[in-house]
Amino acid sequence: MQEMLQAKTQEQANGNQGSLLDKLRKLVLSGEYPPGAPLPELFLAEEFDVSRTPVREALKQLENEGLVEIRPKVGTFVRIPTRREIVELFQLKESLEGLAASLLARRGPVPELDRLKRNIEASEGAERRGDSAKYAELVHEFHWTIVNGSDNSKLREHYGRLMNQLAYHRIVLETVERPARMRASIREHQSVLEAILEKDPTGAELAMRGHVNASSLAAARIAPESPDVAGN
Amino acid sequence: MQEMLQAKTQEQANGNQGSLLDKLRKLVLSGEYPPGAPLPELFLAEEFDVSRTPVREALKQLENEGLVEIRPKVGTFVRIPTRREIVELFQLKESLEGLAASLLARRGPVPELDRLKRNIEASEGAERRGDSAKYAELVHEFHWTIVNGSDNSKLREHYGRLMNQLAYHRIVLETVERPARMRASIREHQSVLEAILEKDPTGAELAMRGHVNASSLAAARIAPESPDVAGN
DNA sequence: CGTACGTTTGATGCATGCAAGAGATGCTTC
DNA sequence: GAAGCATCTCTTGCATGCATCAAACGTACG
Numbered sequence A, B: 001m002q003e004m005l006q007a008k009t010q011e012q013a014n015g016n017q018g019s020l021l022d023k024l025r026k027l028v029l030s031g032e033y034p035p036g037a038p039l040p041e042l043f044l045a046e047e048f049d050v051s052r053t054p055v056r057e058a059l060k061q062l063e064n065e066g067l068v069e070i071r072p073k074v075g076t077f078v079r080i081p082t083r084r085e086i087v088e089l090f091q092l093k094e095s096l097e098g099l100a101a102s103l104l105a106r107r108g109p110v111p112e113l114d115r116l117k118r119n120i121e122a123s124e125g126a127e128r129r130g131d132s133a134k135y136a137e138l139v140h141e142f143h144w145t146i147v148n149g150s151d152n153s154k155l156r157e158h159y160g161r162l163m164n165q166l167a168y169h170r171i172v173l174e175t176v177e178r179p180a181r182m183r184a185s186i187r188e189h190q191s192v193l194e195a196i197l198e199k200d201p202t203g204a205e206l207a208m209r210g211h212v213n214a215s216s217l218a219a220a221r222i223a224p225e226s227p228d229v230a231g232n
Numbered sequence C: 001c002g003t004a005c006g007t008t009t010g011a012t013g014c015a016t017g018c019a020a021g022a023g024a025t026g027c028t029t030c
Numbered sequence D: 001g002a003a004g005c006a007t008c009t010c011t012t013g014c015a016t017g018c019a020t021c022a023a024a025c026g027t028a029c030g
Helices: A003-013 A019-029 A043-047 A052-064 A082-108 A111-129 A130-149 A153-197 A201-221 B008-014 B020-029 B041-048 B052-064 B083-106 B112-130 B132-149 B153-197 B201-219
Strands: A068-071 A075-078 B067-072 B073-080
Touching: A019 A043, A019 A052, A019 A153, A019 B008, A019 B052, A043 A052, A052 A068, A052 B052, A082 A130, A082 A153, A082 A201, A082 B083, A082 B153, A111 A130, A111 A153, A130 A153, A153 A201, A153 B083, A153 B153, B020 B041, B041 B052, B052 B067, B083 B132, B083 B153, B083 B201, B112 B132, B112 B153, B132 B153, B153 B201
Parallel strands: none
Antiparallel strands: A068 A075, B067 B073
């Protein structure tokens, strides 16, 4: 489901039904083409049975999204953010999600609130069952629900770009959050929802920011060292 | 070295350096191509003495930046945000600049602090002289100095995208801020800088957000009605 | 043996040709 | 005169060819 939301956001961004861009993005985000891997236009063109031109355009878009690096006259490579960029992105994430929670709290009764409530209940179930995969999915949905519930399309856009750049580390985050922070995280989700239900924008923002910050710390701690793609 | 100029239009003589993308962006942001204006690839290609291919790539980038709208098989048009989007962007602006101020406050003594101090002094001078153009420029610089001083490249990136989309309305904001909010704005700038100098991230964030919010309200109030270019 | 340098290679960057679609135009018909 | 329809034009979307350039390779030389 969250895949749908993300895809829709991206399509809004490029206004194109271009499946090629989506396919390439998916391959990069999924790690099928690992960080540092070259993405020769001709190879991709043959791979997807199109000419180099649309491949080129898609790659330029991906560069703009921060997912690949185009070195002029040399080639395109899958990009992995440096540790520093990871920290920067998490700072942004905290701010944007705080804004989203605040905006949602202002909105009064909207269907998103029920969804959040059900999400938390499902998360508790997943935690009890030890179903960490389901739990990770629910966490993802929780955050996206709040962002979407903010009813701010530009915020959605920027958040989507940000999360794409963090996608590679989302796995890490989930891996590290699973054992240690499951219960704490659920409690924090509850606090966020409480503040939203009380129509307390400031409280919701602070709760959200605290939650994101706590999660980020764990992830940033184990962020992999930044390999210099060009160095090889 | 690049003096060998092929007799070209004023556009090219104007921005000699910079990529085609930058030139096009400038023309859109400056309003030279007004909102709703069509941007045919062939026309631009001849205008800049290149082929359609690089023009196409640049236009796709601009679409990704939210500055133009590409209607498939129809054409590319200069995009103007709807009033709603303006409000959304200002909400984001407040959040991002708040984050920037907070981060800067954490950083200790950096050259940006002196720059901010000098900026405020110059602003006071401009205000006394009634030099509204200079004042507007200084306001712009103040905000960018804080964002750059945050030492967060991703924040800079997102903020730049955001401000590009607001560029068209920045003029409006400056126009409306000039008579009414000059002095108040300067005081708010001072408050922001004070909090930063005191290394008070929370205070700096709140001061910044209050300031941005106050400025935004005036601008949003007179934001032009959204002409639906696409007719969709 | 190590270094400097000319050559080769492989990829990109751009120009151009062709086809297809959306919208405008004008003709036909009633 | 108005509505419906075929056509026509202008645009984009994509394929392909050629020039260009960075990096790798191999060779000659100190």
